[in-house]
Amino acid sequence: MSSAPPRPPVAARHPLARRRFLAVGAIGGAALAAGGWLAARGGGEAHYASLCPAARPVVLDVKELGVLAAFCARVCPEPGGAHPGPAAVRVAERIDRELSFHTAKLRADVKAAIFLLEHGGWLHAAPTRFTRLGGPEQDAYLRRMGVEGRELERQVFSNLRLLALFFYYVDDRTWGAIRYNGPYVPRVAPPADSRPREGRLDG
Amino acid sequence: MDDAVMDRVLEADRVLASMREEVDVVIVGSGCGAAVAGLDLARAGKSVLMLERGGLYLPRRRDFDQREDDMFARIDGGRGLHTTENGQGALTYGGCVGGASVHYWADTWRAPKDRLDRWEREHGVEGHTEDHLRPWFELVEQTLNAHPAPPRRRNAMNRLFVEGAERAGIEWEPVVQARDDRCIDSGYCMQGCAYDGKQSQLVTHLPAALASGARLFADCDVERVLIEGGRAVGVAARFLDRRTTRPNGHRLEVRAKVVIVAAGGFATAPLLLRSNVPNPSGQLGRNLQMNPCPQLFGLFDREVVLWRGIPAAVGSMKYRLHTFDRGRYVEGGYLLHPNQLPPATLAALLPGFGAEHRRLMEAAPRIGSAIAWIDDLGSGSVRLDGEGEPIWRWSLGAADELTVRDALKKEATVLLHAGAGEVIVPDPAGTRISELKELSRLDTVDLRTGSMTFACPHPAGMCRMGRDPSTSVVDSSHEVHAVRGLYVCDPSVFPTAVSVDPSETIMAFSHVAAEGILRRMG
Numbered sequence: 188m189s190s191a192p193p194r195p196p197v198a199a200r201h202p203l204a205r206r207r208f209l210a211v212g213a214i215g216g217a218a219l220a221a222g223g224w225l226a227a228r229g230g231g232e233a234h235y236a237s238l239c240p241a242a243r244p245v246v247l248d249v250k251e252l253g254v255l256a257a258f259c260a261r262v263c264p265e266p267g268g269a270h271p272g273p274a275a276v277r278v279a280e281r282i283d284r285e286l287s288f289h290t291a292k293l294r295a296d297v298k299a300a301i302f303l304l305e306h307g308g309w310l311h312a313a314p315t316r317f318t319r320l321g322g323p324e325q326d327a328y329l330r331r332m333g334v335e336g337r338e339l340e341r342q343v344f345s346n347l348r349l350l351a352l353f354f355y356y357v358d359d360r361t362w363g364a365i366r367y368n369g370p371y372v373p374r375v376a377p378p379a380d381s382r383p384r385e386g387r388l389d390g
Numbered sequence: 391m392d393d394a395v396m397d398r399v400l401e402a403d404r405v406l407a408s409m410r411e412e413v414d415v416v417i418v419g420s421g422c423g424a425a426v427a428g429l430d431l432a433r434a435g436k437s438v439l440m441l442e443r444g445g446l447y448l449p450r451r452r453d454f455d456q457r458e459d460d461m462f463a464r465i466d467g468g469r470g471l472h473t474t475e476n477g478q479g480a481l482t483y484g485g486c487v488g489g490a491s492v493h494y495w496a497d498t499w500r501a502p503k504d505r506l507d508r509w510e511r512e513h514g515v516e517g518h519t520e521d522h523l524r525p526w527f528e529l530v531e532q533t534l535n536a537h538p539a540p541p542r543r544r545n546a547m548n549r550l551f552v553e554g555a556e557r558a559g560i561e562w563e564p565v566v567q568a569r570d571d572r573c574i575d576s577g578y579c580m581q582g583c584a585y586d587g588k589q590s591q592l593v594t595h596l597p598a599a600l601a602s603g604a605r606l607f608a609d610c611d612v613e614r615v616l617i618e619g620g621r622a623v624g625v626a627a628r629f630l631d632r633r634t635t636r637p638n639g640h641r642l643e644v645r646a647k648v649v650i651v652a653a654g655g656f657a658t659a660p661l662l663l664r665s666n667v668p669n670p671s672g673q674l675g676r677n678l679q680m681n682p683c684p685q686l687f688g689l690f691d692r693e694v695v696l697w698r699g700i701p702a703a704v705g706s707m708k709y710r711l712h713t714f715d716r717g718r719y720v721e722g723g724y725l726l727h728p729n730q731l732p733p734a735t736l737a738a739l740l741p742g743f744g745a746e747h748r749r750l751m752e753a754a755p756r757i758g759s760a761i762a763w764i765d766d767l768g769s770g771s772v773r774l775d776g777e778g779e780p781i782w783r784w785s786l787g788a789a790d791e792l793t794v795r796d797a798l799k800k801e802a803t804v805l806l807h808a809g810a811g812e813v814i815v816p817d818p819a820g821t822r823i824s825e826l827k828e829l830s831r832l833d834t835v836d837l838r839t840g841s842m843t844f845a846c847p848h849p850a851g852m853c854r855m856g857r858d859p860s861t862s863v864v865d866s867s868h869e870v871h872a873v874r875g876l877y878v879c880d881p882s883v884f885p886t887a888v889s890v891d892p893s894e895t896i897m898a899f900s901h902v903a904a905e906g907i908l909r910r911m912g
């Protein structure tokens with residue numbers, strides 16, 4: 188036995204870059220493009236606006252925010268018991284606001300991820316958009332994406348899932364449900380630096 | 391930082407026009423590497439100006455509000471959202487006055503002798519052996535009030551770790567902590583200490599440097615090192631509006647005899663690349679190692695409350711070194727620790743979604759966790775995109791994958807021996823393990839990109855030190871081989887990761903660098 192490292196490791200697997208969210212191969216790309224074209228043709232502003240009512244997104248557009256809100260609704264706890272649910276906490280809008288502090292590249296990545304989430308069914312010859320599926324079908328769609336999906340799909344699912352859950356549970360209205368008694372120090376108002384993320388959007 | 395030194399700090403809201411400065415030494419950054427160098431140089435009578443991109447946050451201004459979202463936004467370099475290009479590594483690093491020490495755990499380790507010897511032997515690093523560093527380590531430990539936390543201050547997860555390790559026959563030891571008696575074991579170390587108990591740079595080297603005459607500009611983003619005739623002559627910077635993090639329209643040019651870049655292990659190499667620092671070895675921006683951290687969760691029948699107390703008052707060094715048998719990996723290559731996670735971060739890391747995830751979170755106070763820092767064998771790199779923004783490339787290589795799987799097994803062993811009814815793997819399938827005989831399932835758990843994310847808090851290597859300019863970026867005096875008067879004082883100069891938490895080694899290296907710079911400046 189020795190602690191000397193062996194030869195350098197086999198070259199790391201080449202990851203599909205996050206930047207290249209849409210570079211999913213010719214077939215996938217064409218499928219997604221077709222999905223996007225149909226989606227654009229189908230309009231659907233009202234449909235998407237209804238998924239996140241009265242929201243005024245700053246980085247995402249109404250459609251992207253609507254898709255994100257639909258995603259959060261499946262990923263975060265439904266309202267009930269001690270849980271306010273993601274709509275009350277306005278998780279999608281919190282994420283939108285956070286993006287305003289980030290680079291154009293990161294924003295573009297998230298927008299591309301949301302597009303793939305909505306239209307990714309085309310990659311599996313299932314053209315129905317994510318937001319048009321019923322709740323159980325949406326869960327199955329997300330499970331396929333996150334567990335069995337291609338690398339790109341898994342990346343999209345895991346990154347959006349992380350954002351949704353983080354921004355749900357940072358809200359103090361959710362803490363009772365998990366028996367977190369919260370910080371020891373009060374939040375200062377007004378904060379020293381105009382608090383970057385705003386605690387709540389509505390209060 | 392008290393009022394006596396505050397008049398030596400300039401924040402962007404007081405900057406009303408573009409400015410020019412002339413100093414002996416300009417330092418980019420204000421973390422462990424920068425603050426120590428700044429202190430030594432200011433004490434020796436040099437005029438020192440430190441430039442920090444992030445804001446100044448202080449307990450007495452009640453900035454440390456212990457909320458995860460607010461504090462990630464204020465003190466983390468990427469507001470908690472920066473990742474490697476493939477999303478597999480979550481980059482956690484400094485982004486405020488005091489740098490990453492403001493959100494570190496305060497575990498304080500000397501670089502092990504075997505690692506320093508290896509850097510000397512394989513990279514020709516001079517003047518940084520254990521013997522050279524010993525007095526500096528001692529000084530840093532004294533300054534940081536470094537000492538093991540007494541047993542009574544171990545939180546529930548620490549106690550479970552000890553129980554589990556002992557039952558599993560894994561030796562453990564107390565981990566030296568940089569804390570003083572203002573620490574109240576709140577558990578908010580990662581969000582920045584509201585009590586000045588954690589001995590970050592905000593309460594140690596930075597105020598001492600300012601008291602010795604150094605100045606600090608916060609909200610000041612250095613865009614380029616200025617190089618003329620093969621010599622660094624200063625930096626060009628812009629001030630940022632703290633509320634929006636966007637430029638406020640005012641610029642700064644600093645002319646200096648010496649430029650020290652201490653922007654941290656993720657940010658220094660991109661700054662040098664952006665400054666067109668000659669790179670004859672091709673090593674600038676390569677060799678990125680960052681101690682990826684795999685973690686597992688355990689569901690206990692009693693309260694653990696992962697977010698309270700000192701994070702890692704104990705740990706195990708037993709597996710620090712890799713062991714190989716005739717070139718074949720056997721085990722080890724990591725430090726093993728109890729984990730600490732605040733609730734929303736815990737939520738983001740636990741597997742699953744919807745009702746299943748909700749059930750887990752409703753049991754959150756009973757969830758414990760163990761974590762390992764992997765001593766990477768593979769490495770990554772950084773390049774700049776069209777806007778000059780860094781893109782970090784890294785993925786878990788084959789050799790490190792074996793190490794990760796072994797670390798996961800040891801974490802599960804400790805958690806199960808500590809009484810966890812179930813070990814929860816943060817993989818997409820949400821694998822659960824409830825008996826030791828199931829450990830082999832960790833050999834096939836999905837670690838692929840998009841399936842498991844690794845926190846990466848300890849970057850190193852992208853400006854590696856060495857004797858040979860054709861294989862390294864800086865020499866043993868920390869000066870860039872290709873540019874006179876340009877020094878690097880942060881873990882970018884480490885030829886590899888340190889194999890333990892790096893902050894004490896960063897500080898000791900900075901003392902060595904400052905000593906050499908003073909000798910050269912005369």
Ligand SMILES: Cc1cc2nc3c(=O)[nH]c(=O)nc-3n(C[C@H](O)[C@H](O)[C@H](O)COP(=O)(O)OP(=O)(O)OC[C@H]3O[C@@H](n4cnc5c(N)ncnc54)[C@H](O)[C@@H]3O)c2cc1C
Nearest residue numbers: 419421422423443484489490495496497612653654891893
């Ligand atoms: C959550 C967490 C826990 C950790 N726990 C431990 C621990 O317990 N023990 C330990 O030893 N280590 C720990 N570490 C690591 C340790 O904190 C860091 O290695 C160390 O603090 C880094 O010091 P540094 O001076 O190299 O860089 P940093 O502290 O990152 O400082 C660099 C500074 O430069 C600034 N900067 C960057 N680019 C520019 C620019 N262009 N212009 C102006 N300023 C710029 C940054 O904003 C930053 O503040 C932890 C890290 C994290 C994130």
